[in-house]
Amino acid sequence: MRTIGIRMPALAAAVLLAASPAAAQTNDVQALRQEVEQLRTELASLQRQYADRLAALEARLGAAQGAPAVPAVPPVAEVPAGAAGAGPAGPLPVYGAPTAGSKIFNPDIGMIGNFLGAVGSNQGGSETIAPTPFMTLQESEASFQAIVDPYARADFFLAVGEEGIEVEEGYVTFPTLPGGLLVKAGKMRANFGRLNAFHNHSLPWIDRPLVMYNLLGGSPDEPDTGIKDAGVSVNRLIPAGSLFLEATGEIYRGDSGTLFKTARLRDFAALGRVRGYVDLSDDANLETGVSYTRGHNDLGSGFITELYGTDLTFRWRPLSRAIYRSLAARAELVWSRRQEAPSLQRAFGFYGSLEYQLQRRWFVGGRFDQAERALNAAVRDRGVSTMLTYWPSEFSQIRGQYRRTRYGDDRRVANELLFQLLFTIGAHGAHPF
């Protein structure tokens, strides 16, 4: 019974189908034929259209490959929404459009202008040493950065002064080496302490503290300070759970400012640093390091200068208010042991500083620094500074600094007001941590 129940409707349907009038069937077939015919003609016309368009495209491509095509009308673009009034009125020209493809592999280029001004007075002595001119475009920094190949990236920083260009840094980095190693080769600012690796424009002050002039290879007469040399840097993470621990070993040719002088090939300079970092909370962290370096000094191959350093940085920046509030406290201590003909010069220097961000655009800061001179540890210079910084945008910065320095050699005191205008064009470089 059940089988019949299922089969009955199927049977009925079959009968109905078979019984459908033969005339209607013929009409349907004709209609279908017509439709197929129509589709065929449409397809053929489409094919023709595409063939024509392809031929045209091929012709244009051929022309483009043969000779650079000069567009009849220079390409123009609309002013992006919200940008009206910021530039010239009307549509914007697209510069260099025909050759844009060739620029894809150009490095990221940036330029940071560093305009300085100073006014000041001295009491009881000659002009200040380490003088800042009344106005100067001191050491603008040109940067060229790109990935070299799957194994390396390269970074060049040229210090462009009013009188010439110097390679501040130029090195290749290999980030994909086995063994968790990070290797750099080229000319670099050495990883001694915290401050030495900073470029001038990323300092929290206009100048560098006295300890860098006196002990790290500058001289008070030569404002270009810090250990920078050609060499190789090898860097490795040390597994320590949630603690970030990093060890760095570097060797350099052994020529750096007035600090190291090499007379023979084997008189290279060596450096070691261990750096630790820990997050105290989401908002605060602490970083500390110890550094050591040694090299031959200007007295000859038999004379060594050694530097020991330790540094501490505390940072606070509340996550949800990160663009409005922050604080950084830094301190760095450096000991120098310089071999000289009769004896050893032992000099010591340090600085401590505090920066606080009041508002999105305003920062205040203060610094105390003191350093004996590497060549004559009996002379001790001391300085205090206060800073006020304003950020019109991410790409420019205006800073004022009052600096009072008491020089140890003839009890001179210099009171200076420094002014700095930093401005960045080009690639948006990453901010140093």
Next chain:
Amino acid sequence: MRMLVRPVVAAMAAVALTAVTATAQSKVNVVTSTEDLASIAREVGGDRVNIIALARGVQDPHFVEPKPSFILAVNRADLYIAVGRELEIGWLPPLLTSSRNARIQPGARGYLDASLNVRILDIPTGQITRAMGDVHPLGNPHYWLDPGNGRRIAQAIRDKLSELAPDGRASFAQRYDDFDRRLAAAEKRWDAALAPYKGTKLVTYHRSWPNFMDRFGLEVIGYVEPKPGIPPSPSHILALIEEMKRQMVKVIVVEPYFSLRTPQSIASQVGGRVLVLAPSVGGAKEATDYIQLFEYNVRLLAAALKDVTGK
């Protein structure tokens, strides 16, 4: 018989144990730039992945500090998922370089730019200059605020995880389908909740919301920032207040990392209200995952729009 049982059980236990260790070891370590990407990766990856997000939802993703503790996380990653479109340009490159991890360098198998297959708005078409503020030359990077894009990000993550861990292919596909279904169902709810307010005009602080507003048919007529990344100036605020009064705009949407002072003074001038929405997972307590993020924003927005429009 009994003699056989012990070795068999022991062998089975050993096999089971090895299998467990094997799965534990084969977990894919994923690090993402933001909590949104982490949430979507969690939807797709399930317990086959370990996930760490670098930037928190309450944080402005343009200004993240490349902390050394992040280097530790990135160092162990098998897969790095970036928002892309230069959102992280100020902090990610040094992290990747110093991660000492070849697997996740840009161009390597373990680096995924989540923006490659999504719908991007605000792509500048002409020459751009910084006179326009901090414009993103590759388009607006806040694209995850469109659920359609969330789905596309999930697809990209599913494909990438399947490539890195082929054993999990079926699981990733099935989890993606499940996410897709739940997202589609939720989208219907969100559409229904915001449907009455289609075409309503509002103001936002930063240009973070074009994808969100476009998706739900709301119109942004101005920004508290005069230009992207530039803090509000008095003349711009006056002009904005005039414009809001003229067009009867009553709602100002603000991201949780901006100061409320200026938006509130604007709101009091125009008789409107300030609404702090979460631009990212974790940007509000209730925005615990990608779907909850929209749930939270849609609920707040619908309630506020109901108040001001009376619909």
